[in-house]
Amino acid sequence: MRFRKRHAELLYHCALSELKRDSDRAYFGMLWWVLDPLIYLATFYLIFEVILQRGGPGFVHFLLTGLVFWRWFDSSVRLSAFSIRRYNGIISQVYLPKMLLPLIIVTSNLMKFGLVLTLFTVFLLVSGYSPAESWLAIPVLLLTQLVLVVGASLLVAAVIPLVPDLMQLVNYGMTLMFFMSGIFFRVSSVDEPLRSVLYFNPMAGMLSAWREVLLSQAYPAWSQLAYVLACGLVLGALGSWLLNRFDLRYPRLVN
Amino acid sequence: MTTLLRFEGVGLRYTNDRRGSPWTLQDVSFDVQSGETLGIIGRNGAGKSSLLRLMSGLIAPDAGRIVRHTESILLLSIQLGFQSHLTGRENAMLSGILLGMRAAEVRAAMNDIIDFAELGDQIDDPVRTYSAGMRGRLGFAVACQARPEVLLIDEALSVGDRVFREKSRKYLLERLQSEQTAVVVSHDEKLIANECNRVIWLADGGIKACGAPEDVLEQYRR
Numbered sequence: 001m002r003f004r005k006r007h008a009e010l011l012y013h014c015a016l017s018e019l020k021r022d023s024d025r026a027y028f029g030m031l032w033w034v035l036d037p038l039i040y041l042a043t044f045y046l047i048f049e050v051i052l053q054r055g056g057p058g059f060v061h062f063l064l065t066g067l068v069f070w071r072w073f074d075s076s077v078r079l080s081a082f083s084i085r086r087y088n089g090i091i092s093q094v095y096l097p098k099m100l101l102p103l104i105i106v107t108s109n110l111m112k113f114g115l116v117l118t119l120f121t122v123f124l125l126v127s128g129y130s131p132a133e134s135w136l137a138i139p140v141l142l143l144t145q146l147v148l149v150v151g152a153s154l155l156v157a158a159v160i161p162l163v164p165d166l167m168q169l170v171n172y173g174m175t176l177m178f179f180m181s182g183i184f185f186r187v188s189s190v191d192e193p194l195r196s197v198l199y200f201n202p203m204a205g206m207l208s209a210w211r212e213v214l215l216s217q218a219y220p221a222w223s224q225l226a227y228v229l230a231c232g233l234v235l236g237a238l239g240s241w242l243l244n245r246f247d248l249r250y251p252r253l254v255n
Numbered sequence: 256m257t258t259l260l261r262f263e264g265v266g267l268r269y270t271n272d273r274r275g276s277p278w279t280l281q282d283v284s285f286d287v288q289s290g291e292t293l294g295i296i297g298r299n300g301a302g303k304s305s306l307l308r309l310m311s312g313l314i315a316p317d318a319g320r321i322v323r324h325t326e327s328i329l330l331l332s333i334q335l336g337f338q339s340h341l342t343g344r345e346n347a348m349l350s351g352i353l354l355g356m357r358a359a360e361v362r363a364a365m366n367d368i369i370d371f372a373e374l375g376d377q378i379d380d381p382v383r384t385y386s387a388g389m390r391g392r393l394g395f396a397v398a399c400q401a402r403p404e405v406l407l408i409d410e411a412l413s414v415g416d417r418v419f420r421e422k423s424r425k426y427l428l429e430r431l432q433s434e435q436t437a438v439v440v441s442h443d444e445k446l447i448a449n450e451c452n453r454v455i456w457l458a459d460g461g462i463k464a465c466g467a468p469e470d471v472l473e474q475y476r477r
Binding site: 093096249251 | 308313332338340352354357358
């Protein structure tokens, strides 16, 4: 792969362009960055808290923490699947390292998530959660999930153009993961051996860690985090290997 | 004169193409010398654009090999990466970086770009408010700033009104007559005859003739 300093500049300017595209498209513009996740969260709140009356004390925070961090993973991976096709017009005219394309999507998504995370933190503070010592672990958790997000995005971006039919599988896989990551229930209170099976999914451990740190004022299970990190690294290594291997093949595939 | 690029028995095939021979290009060998202008002629579908894509390193050949002595080979593309929601200035930056420039270089050239494109203050308006002509002028002005070692040009790049077409044509001819190494694909026989040092005639995915422009053009016309 021919990766140059200018590619970092390209990453920045393309990600910025993606963000501006969002804000330009609709009448409400940038407001949608906030409205969209807000409506998403409100829908689940309505279903679980108001209609089903599930949960009990603290369930809203439990649910929202799961959803906020799940959504970051979910939207990055789904958008990355089409990242090479999205830049089809450009890669058929100039050479770009294809790895750059999912990274553009992940970067612009990261900026949007940053805004959501800020608002969510304000929500936690306003609703009575005070910063604890455990919050010092937040950067570690952010970095760990970022590695997982990047890894999964690279792999999906590499594979989908090669075998477009797999997109169905990715869609089902993401839905399955959504229900099995413990967004609505506590994975730690599930009986063995099912619990270990559920923790095989790195997002289950990731979401538990976020709740420990943000809500329970405790440090996360470091071994679980290490597993998430390892998953991210393996997926990322596989994805970048494929992207490099077929670097000059993609412009011929997506036409 | 040094060789910047050499094709050795290069072949390109599209496997999903079941009509006739799957080979778009077969056993193509030639080289590009520094400072020369190489012309490529041929009917539609002869493989000219595929040849340019191989030269610029977008795709890899399925047979033979391509030896590069430079990495700075650019297919001149107008309005590359243009986004209608961005301003002219933002698009110039994006397009410039895509064409191989550094952000600082594009910034330094910005006034020249605006002047050449004749955009004035409108450079800070979103491109979706531009006419097709304005868009083309900006695209051309940015592309002009790219300084690759080997410049690949596909067909006549005519944009804008008559006056701007004249201006851009004059600029391109100046580039071709300078030390710039260039490969030009064109149906314009006059341009090929006047500007090229050598011409390759491509037919049915192979080289039919190669040599001085007048000789090759004479065979081509027959």
